[in-house]
Amino acid sequence: MSHPKENSNEMTSQDSRVILKTVSRGHYRLFSGGRIGNLYLPNRLVRSATWDPSILHKQKMTDEVLNLYRELSLGGVGMIITGGFPVFKEMMQKTESGKWILNFSELKVEGIERLVKVVHSSGKDCRIIAQIEDGRLNARPSSISSPFSKRKFRPLTLQEIEDIIDCYVQGIESMKQAGFDGVQIHAAHGSILSRFLSSYANRRGDIYGESPSNRVRIIREIVSRARRLVGDFPILIKMNCTDYLVGGTDVDTFPELAKEIEKAGIDAIEVSGGMWECLVRNEQDLGFRLVPAPESHTRIGNPEKQSYFLKYVEKLSLGIPIILVGGNRNVDLLEKIICQGKVDFIALSRPLIREPDLPNRWLEGRGKPTTECISCNSCIFNMHVHPNSPEPGLVVCVHKESKSLHRQAQRWLDSWVKEHTLPN
Numbered sequence: 001m002s003h004p005k006e007n008s009n010e011m012t013s014q015d016s017r018v019i020l021k022t023v024s025r026g027h028y029r030l031f032s033g034g035r036i037g038n039l040y041l042p043n044r045l046v047r048s049a050t051w052d053p054s055i056l057h058k059q060k061m062t063d064e065v066l067n068l069y070r071e072l073s074l075g076g077v078g079m080i081i082t083g084g085f086p087v088f089k090e091m092m093q094k095t096e097s098g099k100w101i102l103n104f105s106e107l108k109v110e111g112i113e114r115l116v117k118v119v120h121s122s123g124k125d126c127r128i129i130a131q132i133e134d135g136r137l138n139a140r141p142s143s144i145s146s147p148f149s150k151r152k153f154r155p156l157t158l159q160e161i162e163d164i165i166d167c168y169v170q171g172i173e174s175m176k177q178a179g180f181d182g183v184q185i186h187a188a189h190g191s192i193l194s195r196f197l198s199s200y201a202n203r204r205g206d207i208y209g210e211s212p213s214n215r216v217r218i219i220r221e222i223v224s225r226a227r228r229l230v231g232d233f234p235i236l237i238k239m240n241c242t243d244y245l246v247g248g249t250d251v252d253t254f255p256e257l258a259k260e261i262e263k264a265g266i267d268a269i270e271v272s273g274g275m276w277e278c279l280v281r282n283e284q285d286l287g288f289r290l291v292p293a294p295e296s297h298t299r300i301g302n303p304e305k306q307s308y309f310l311k312y313v314e315k316l317s318l319g320i321p322i323i324l325v326g327g328n329r330n331v332d333l334l335e336k337i338i339c340q341g342k343v344d345f346i347a348l349s350r351p352l353i354r355e356p357d358l359p360n361r362w363l364e365g366r367g368k369p370t371t372e373c374i375s376c377n378s379c380i381f382n383m384h385v386h387p388n389s390p391e392p393g394l395v396v397c398v399h400k401e402s403k404s405l406h407r408q409a410q411r412w413l414d415s416w417v418k419e420h421t422l423p424n
């Protein structure tokens, strides 16, 4: 990690005047090392998974993505979690014999190892974890008709669950072979695995449903089968502490579910929340503005609205590290959270889109203790619109650069919610 004093001989007199006004936070616990499984992280700041449309569109690594990851690692973050890589094909495919099959082998991203190399060669000790997730399936644990899309999904058969497990195991093994420092299983926000964990979405009466232990079974199977191939390679999970749905995971049921996840052999839990279906509820009921990403709250300038999943971790009593994501915006507040001892790592997505070097800025005490990100979610607009463009690039922040794009994004966010969720 760079420190103003270490670099002082390279500074101009003008730079030193600026530095004199800054106060290093090198003594903060936030900037001390930590461990996840066998992995050492140089500090407690993690880049939370942030989808890269250009990689997935082209299925090959692009220079602009490599440059972004280089910039992030030089910016001082201790660990980067990649955007989600699908481990099976977008939709289940029907074979000639009429069977539904899932397929991992066609999903390789050409040159994926370059992403690892660029981070490891930055000289900053930054770690890189591959997030793995499902492609969108036309089947779910149970055939709950979604009030959100009004679409019915057929329930997965036991054979299909086996196939899903197999694809995740292959995904974990291939990420180890590509050189990643670990994987994160995406089991939040409405992904297929989050639907197994949720008591709202999973109404199965077989070994994969009902009790928390049964709902976690699919994760247990993935981890135990993967361990035979990858040993103690770090396997993390991102899961919901609340689905924001009546009958789903909530502040009271989350601790038991998290305990089952720990027992499954997971190395760290990133605590997130929100299922897409919650967007049919209204703003007063939910306590946040409806946007097409219930995990990414807007209007969180006020410190009380920040770190919005913190209250859900307070009842946890686990022996594995907790990574807190969602609205982490003020370094002094985050230091307090780390010092309280319930949270081990702090994850950030939108602030690092705006300022990839935010960890260094905070460490060196440059500027305000908050982030430049105003949580307007223009980046979410960007992410939704990109995949439809012929050359999808990176997800970027536009709120300062282009007022008209910012306004367009805000209009799109509002109309998306109206179009998809109202009236019921």
Ligand SMILES: Cc1cc2nc3c(=O)[nH]c(=O)nc-3n(C[C@H](O)[C@H](O)[C@H](O)COP(=O)(O)O)c2cc1C
Residues within 6 Å of the ligand: 048, 049, 050, 051, 052, 082, 083, 084, 131, 186, 188, 238, 272, 295, 296, 297, 325, 326, 327, 328, 347, 348, 349, 350, 351, 379, 380, 383, 395
């Ligand atoms: C542009 C964008 C892309 C995202 N992509 C992913 C993803 O691929 N996987 C995932 O689990 N979460 C994804 N998220 C959610 C973030 O990881 C994070 O949970 C959420 O934005 C709240 O954190 P923040 O307040 O620091 O942005 C994405 C968020 C944004 C804004």
